[in-house]
Amino acid sequence: MTAITPQPGIMDIALYEGGASQIDGVSNVVKLSSNENPFGPSEAAVEAYRRAAFDLHRYPSTDHAKLRAAIGEVHGLDPERIICGVGSDEIITFLCQAYVGPGDEVIHTEHGFAMYRISTLAAGGTPVEVPERERVTDIDAILDAVTDRTRLVFLANPNNPTGTMIGEAELARLADALPPHVLLVIDGAYAEYVEGYDGGAALIDARETVVMTRTFSKLYGLGGLRVGWGYGPKPIIDVLNRVRGPFNLSTAALAAAEAAIRDRDWAEKCRTDNTRLRAWLAEALAEHGVPSDTSTANFILARFGSADEAEACDAYLKTQGLIVRRVGSYKLPHCLRITVGDESACRRVAHAIGQFKGGAR
Numbered sequence: 304m305t306a307i308t309p310q311p312g313i314m315d316i317a318l319y320e321g322g323a324s325q326i327d328g329v330s331n332v333v334k335l336s337s338n339e340n341p342f343g344p345s346e347a348a349v350e351a352y353r354r355a356a357f358d359l360h361r362y363p364s365t366d367h368a369k370l371r372a373a374i375g376e377v378h379g380l381d382p383e384r385i386i387c388g389v390g391s392d393e394i395i396t397f398l399c400q401a402y403v404g405p406g407d408e409v410i411h412t413e414h415g416f417a418m419y420r421i422s423t424l425a426a427g428g429t430p431v432e433v434p435e436r437e438r439v440t441d442i443d444a445i446l447d448a449v450t451d452r453t454r455l456v457f458l459a460n461p462n463n464p465t466g467t468m469i470g471e472a473e474l475a476r477l478a479d480a481l482p483p484h485v486l487l488v489i490d491g492a493y494a495e496y497v498e499g500y501d502g503g504a505a506l507i508d509a510r511e512t513v514v515m516t517r518t519f520s521k522l523y524g525l526g527g528l529r530v531g532w533g534y535g536p537k538p539i540i541d542v543l544n545r546v547r548g549p550f551n552l553s554t555a556a557l558a559a560a561e562a563a564i565r566d567r568d569w570a571e572k573c574r575t576d577n578t579r580l581r582a583w584l585a586e587a588l589a590e591h592g593v594p595s596d597t598s599t600a601n602f603i604l605a606r607f608g609s610a611d612e613a614e615a616c617d618a619y620l621k622t623q624g625l626i627v628r629r630v631g632s633y634k635l636p637h638c639l640r641i642t643v644g645d646e647s648a649c650r651r652v653a654h655a656i657g658q659f660k661g662g663a664r
């Protein structure tokens with residue numbers, strides 16, 4: 304027994320499990336388990352990253368002014384109300400650190416992203432899970448769960464791992480109905496994949512109690528660099544900046560992210576290819592008897608008849624060099640989350656699932 308013990312809540316955190324990336328004894332493996340961009344980042348981003356090598360003896364910018372300006376230009380947002388973090392995970396951490404303590408409650412949905420629970424527990428707070436309706440966010444279930452102790456509501460839109468989303472009118476209804484002591488956090492990790500969706504920016508501009516988180520890890524193909532950002536009312540961004548370390552983002556990460564967001568052609572190509580391939584993959588799986596909800600993100604949630612069938616299919620896909628994501632820890636043991644890869648990856652997945660369903664076990 305040691306007298307050195309962590310803060311309450313810390314030992315309740317289950318370690319985050321990332322998507323697998325290799326299979327022993329199988330070559331030509333395709334990783335479709337972490338919703339990464341199959342086309343990789345913009346060439347301009349890679350070039351900016353290389354150029355940053357010449358400045359490695361210098362500390363990076365502390366205020367991220369250039370990156371915030373670029374984000375502001377592209378999205379039509381006030382750079383003064385943007386904060387950048389080491390992935391949007393860090394923004395989620397800042398929010399919990401700044402607003403949640405022992406006795407406080409944080410609401411997330413049934414199949415919601417694991418980091419909401421992890422960051423809440425790390426801050427000493429209590430995660431409160433609310434049901435979804437057939438794998439879709441249920442605004443009324445969220446509102447029913449609010450108490451005097453509720454501090455934050457985390458909502459991914461589009462959601463992961465379901466791929467579903469709710470419309471802007473529903474989001475506005477939630478924002479309007481929440482009491483003034485509750486901050487609504489709209490996680491827009493996949494917002495870039497939805498044409499014409501602002502991720503909740505207009506809602507934020509009209510209210511004092513809504514923020515959004517965004518990332519360079521998905522559409523921009525920079526998951527390895529760890530860059531994300533948040534946008535919200537000035538007083539809240541000021542609070543988050545107090546808990547942010549001054550040098551949280553490296554020179555290379557800042558430069559690559561700025562180049563990535565300025566390369567609109569690459570972003571648009573990745574978005575439209577994803578939309579096309581996602582529709583093709585969903586239909587091909589449906590033809591093999593594997594349905595999925597209409598996805599608005601860069602993955603689909605394939606539904607099987609049972610947890611056993613999903614597990615068997617996952618095992619078969621592995622023998623074919625295809626790594627997808629089991630989502631039992633998200634209370635979806637009968638499903639597999641499959642990232643939309645490039646055309647050849649989509650064909651391989653569809654073919655393998657067809658073989659599996661046809662009895663190739």
Ligand SMILES: *Cc1c(COP(=O)(O)O)cnc(C)c1O
Nearest residue numbers: 390391392416463492518520531
């Ligand atoms: C991938 C993902 C993130 C992004 O995490 P980063 O830390 O920015 O890489 C955030 N929220 C959800 C729901 C995600 O799926």
